[in-house]
Amino acid sequence: MTSSISFQPDPSAEPGAQQAVTASRGGSAPPTAPPGAGASKYRRFGVRLLSILVLLLLWQLVASATRNPSFIPSPRAVWDQLVLTSTVHDGIRGYSGHFLIEHLGISLRRILIGSVLGVVAGLALGVVMGTVPWIRVVVEPLVTFVRALPPLAYFSLLIIWFGIDETPKLWLLTIAALPPVAVATASAVYAAPAGLVEAARALGATRWNVTRDIVLPNALPEIFTGVRLAVGIAYSSVVAAETINGVPGIGGMIRDAQRYLQTDVVVLGLFAIGISGLLIDAVLRVAENKLIPWRGRA
Amino acid sequence: MRSPDVASSAIQVAEGSAIRAEEGAAAVDVRGVEHVYGRGAGAVTALGPVSLTVPEGSFLVLVGASGCGKSTLLRLIAGFERPTSGSVRTGGVEPVPGKGAGIVFQEPRLFPWKTVGGNVELALRYVGVPRHERLRRVPELLERVGLHDVADRRIWQISGGQQQRVAIARALAGDNPLLLLDEPFAALDALTRERLQEDLRQVSAETGRTSVFVTHSVDEAVFLGSRVVVLTQRPGRVALDIDVGLPRTGLEPDELRALPEYATLRAEIGHAVRAA
Numbered sequence: 001m002t003s004s005i006s007f008q009p010d011p012s013a014e015p016g017a018q019q020a021v022t023a024s025r026g027g028s029a030p031p032t033a034p035p036g037a038g039a040s041k042y043r044r045f046g047v048r049l050l051s052i053l054v055l056l057l058l059w060q061l062v063a064s065a066t067r068n069p070s071f072i073p074s075p076r077a078v079w080d081q082l083v084l085t086s087t088v089h090d091g092i093r094g095y096s097g098h099f100l101i102e103h104l105g106i107s108l109r110r111i112l113i114g115s116v117l118g119v120v121a122g123l124a125l126g127v128v129m130g131t132v133p134w135i136r137v138v139v140e141p142l143v144t145f146v147r148a149l150p151p152l153a154y155f156s157l158l159i160i161w162f163g164i165d166e167t168p169k170l171w172l173l174t175i176a177a178l179p180p181v182a183v184a185t186a187s188a189v190y191a192a193p194a195g196l197v198e199a200a201r202a203l204g205a206t207r208w209n210v211t212r213d214i215v216l217p218n219a220l221p222e223i224f225t226g227v228r229l230a231v232g233i234a235y236s237s238v239v240a241a242e243t244i245n246g247v248p249g250i251g252g253m254i255r256d257a258q259r260y261l262q263t264d265v266v267v268l269g270l271f272a273i274g275i276s277g278l279l280i281d282a283v284l285r286v287a288e289n290k291l292i293p294w295r296g297r298a
Numbered sequence: 299m300r301s302p303d304v305a306s307s308a309i310q311v312a313e314g315s316a317i318r319a320e321e322g323a324a325a326v327d328v329r330g331v332e333h334v335y336g337r338g339a340g341a342v343t344a345l346g347p348v349s350l351t352v353p354e355g356s357f358l359v360l361v362g363a364s365g366c367g368k369s370t371l372l373r374l375i376a377g378f379e380r381p382t383s384g385s386v387r388t389g390g391v392e393p394v395p396g397k398g399a400g401i402v403f404q405e406p407r408l409f410p411w412k413t414v415g416g417n418v419e420l421a422l423r424y425v426g427v428p429r430h431e432r433l434r435r436v437p438e439l440l441e442r443v444g445l446h447d448v449a450d451r452r453i454w455q456i457s458g459g460q461q462q463r464v465a466i467a468r469a470l471a472g473d474n475p476l477l478l479l480d481e482p483f484a485a486l487d488a489l490t491r492e493r494l495q496e497d498l499r500q501v502s503a504e505t506g507r508t509s510v511f512v513t514h515s516v517d518e519a520v521f522l523g524s525r526v527v528v529l530t531q532r533p534g535r536v537a538l539d540i541d542v543g544l545p546r547t548g549l550e551p552d553e554l555r556a557l558p559e560y561a562t563l564r565a566e567i568g569h570a571v572r573a574a
Contacts, residue, residue, distance in 0.1 A: 198378065199407035204396035204424035204472060213420060217411040294410035297454040 073264035078271070081264045095265060096256055098248040104272050107238050107250040110166075114173020115234045119227050122178040126185025126223075131211070136186060147179035151237040159244060169241040176237040177230035184226025188219030221295045224288050231284065235277050324387075325476055325508035326352035326375055331384035332533070333370050343533040344370045347384060350527065350536065354475070357502055357509045357546075359523035361516060361571055367534030368512045372480050375510060376401055388476055396424070399476040400469030404484050406461035408453045414464050415440070415449030421471035439467040442504075444497050459490035466498065470505070477502070477509040483518070495521055496551050503546045516568045520544075520560060521551070526567055530574040538570035 056075055063074040085100040094100060125143075129136040146154075151172055158168035192215045200214045239251035246252025250269050257265035288295070332346035345367035352358045360368040373379050374386050377393030389398050408417050415436045422432040437449060443463040448456055456464070462482055469477060479498075483491040499522055502509055513519055519526045520542060528538040542563060544554060554560060 195403070195405065195407050196409060198395075199401075199403065200409075200424075201378075201395040202376065202399075202401040203421045203468065209424060214409065217409070220411070292411075293452065294454070297410065297452075 077264040081268045103250045103253045106248045111234045115177045117174040118177025122181025126182040129186035130189025151176045152240040164245040172241045173234045177234045180229040181226040184222045188222035324351045325354045327387040331381040334382040345534045357524040359511045359519040359526045361519045362529035366529045400474045402469045402479040402482040404481045406465040410453045421468045425472045443467045479511045520563045528570040537574040
């Protein structure tokens, strides 16, 4: 949450300097991947797998040593809960009447809707803030203020306003996701490279052309960083959003399990959130490479 | 076009303000222009007063030491800035960026989110060329600056010299009567620079477009220009205004550089730049 809070243009994104570097390279060939990249990739994978196994072993050792499954459940107990919460057993469907995957799916849907709304609103607000100076002066403190608030703090207000159903949860995630996108977009739009804007104007671009063809594409890398940050914040806020009337939902599941001291279910919920979070970030990374191939190159 | 007969073309030094109507209508008309940056005690007069007329079809090179205001003069002609006093006219009207002049900067200033072809295509779109015609003209324009099969490449996949060629193709796309170049080859290595100079000389001879080229290289000025104007140190004024009178076509670059007139011009302009 530390990146691009202010509107100072990022010195490393200064296009003139980078273009000069590219230009001075003259006729040299474009850089290629270093040899042996494939081998080191396998080795890295091996090291990661090994470290996970070591951690599991440590976990098992600590669990056996403490002998208190409500304090530290064993890996085996968590695995059993994974099976139990994913099947119908003794006439009970999963946990609290929903399978683990359903709890997770509902939460992911909330995160998706909240993030999309927050990103769209943040993008629009950021473009306006980056283009119109007086709006930036007025709105920036407000955005920074909201950004500094922990989502759980304003959730109470949202409950009073919107009740305890789906609406306050989506509002919470939207409000949490908006500021990072707005701030990243505003600073990138504000710091549009003068050289490229001038080049576009020299080609006959109108004001709107410049915004659409130069300012926005140029801001895309930073916007995307803001989006990844926003999704991360929405993700970490979903548990807060599900503290009240949160079942079905992974946060609700964890909260219920905590109430009944089902520590193994709590740990299972943490794993579900953590692993799906990593997967989502990986998907965003791939999307970023596809959408913004020029990032860091021009 | 000037006569290719070298022997008969005399080197003439003219007053900077002289209007040479015999060469056709003025593509650029700079009258009593002064340009001041900043205000009050910190104000710096970068340029002038300067008066210059560039006839249609000529290739004017502005030479001078760095900081002499030659780039400022080019920016005034491009319409990016208004002169503090005096007037600038291109094609008889006040210059507006994007209307009437293609511009090549020192850096290629290509848009990295577009492919090579996409950069040229965008320029065509801005001047209202319909889509089907753009697809036809993009490879045509790239060919004209000596690029083949690079339309689908990314900007960072081509060399600095190729990038500057794309920038020239992009500036030519608008079919503007005027081409402005601000030290476009300064950041390139010597070999690439020479090749681009040769190609630009040929492109300019083929298109017959009026060009204003800013450089600090005396050799580049003599090689490219049909006329060379030397500016003094800040504030830049016209120190020397000289018709080159070398043949624009028909000679190989080496043959051109071997001409005795070439050496004479180089010496004279070099002397003026140092004395300025």
